[in-house]
Amino acid sequence: MTISELCAELNNWFERGVKSGTFEIRGGVLDVDFLLNGQYFRIVGSVFNDGVYTYPEDKLTDETFSGEIWAMAVPPDVISLLDRINDWVDKNGAAINSPYSSESFGGYSYTLTGQSDNSGSATSAGTTWQAKFRTELNKYRKV
Numbered sequence: 001m002t003i004s005e006l007c008a009e010l011n012n013w014f015e016r017g018v019k020s021g022t023f024e025i026r027g028g029v030l031d032v033d034f035l036l037n038g039q040y041f042r043i044v045g046s047v048f049n050d051g052v053y054t055y056p057e058d059k060l061t062d063e064t065f066s067g068e069i070w071a072m073a074v075p076p077d078v079i080s081l082l083d084r085i086n087d088w089v090d091k092n093g094a095a096i097n098s099p100y101s102s103e104s105f106g107g108y109s110y111t112l113t114g115q116s117d118n119s120g121s122a123t124s125a126g127t128t129w130q131a132k133f134r135t136e137l138n139k140y141r142k143v
Contacts, residue, residue: 001082001085001086001089001129002051002052003052003074003079003082004042004051004052006078006081006082006085007042007052009130009137010140010141010142011141011142012140012141012142013042013052013070013072014040014072014073014074014075014078015042015071015072015073016071016072016073017034017070017071018068018070018071019032019034019068019069019071020067020068021066022064022065022066023043023046023064023065023066023067023069024063024064025049025060025061025062025063025064025065026062027058027062028057028058028059028060028061028062029056029057029058029060030043030049030053030055030056030057030060030069032069034069034071035055035056035069035071036055037055037056038054038055039054039055039071039072039073040052040053040054040055040072040073040074041053041054041055041069041070041071041072042068042069042070042072043060043067043068043069043070044068044069044070045065045066045067045068046063046065046067047063047065048060048061048063049061049063049065052072075140078140081133081136081137084133085132085133088129088132089129092127
């Protein structure tokens with residue numbers, strides 16, 4: 001998962017200023033004077049480059065576009081959470097979409113995941129990263 005996907009899930013882009021206008025990406029680099037080295041930024045309105053990057057990103061697709069550049073201030077805890085989510089998904093990828101928390105063969109038995117939905121009632125859906133990290137994600141969620 002990417003920082004862009006996590007921010008979309010949180011509905012929180014941690015924006016610290018938005019510049020609108022016409023921007024040029026040349027040689028894979030967005031040349032602006034309002035971002036700091038290592039700062040996250042979001043491009044909106046581009047044909048090829050919409051998303052979140054770290055300044056100065058040098059792998060963008062060259063273009064001139066009218067849109068917005070969002071300066072971001074992503075807390076280190078969110079980056080750490082993203083790393084932990086990705087580690088969890090890597091380790092649990094096969095089970096993420098399974099409705100079973102356990103299975104056995106021979107005398108065959110199974111156990112459905114006892115995950116709760118937002119209403120508090122049990123569901124049979126498999127555990128997702130969103131469910132696993134719900135409490136931590138909610139700290140940064142914007143409604």
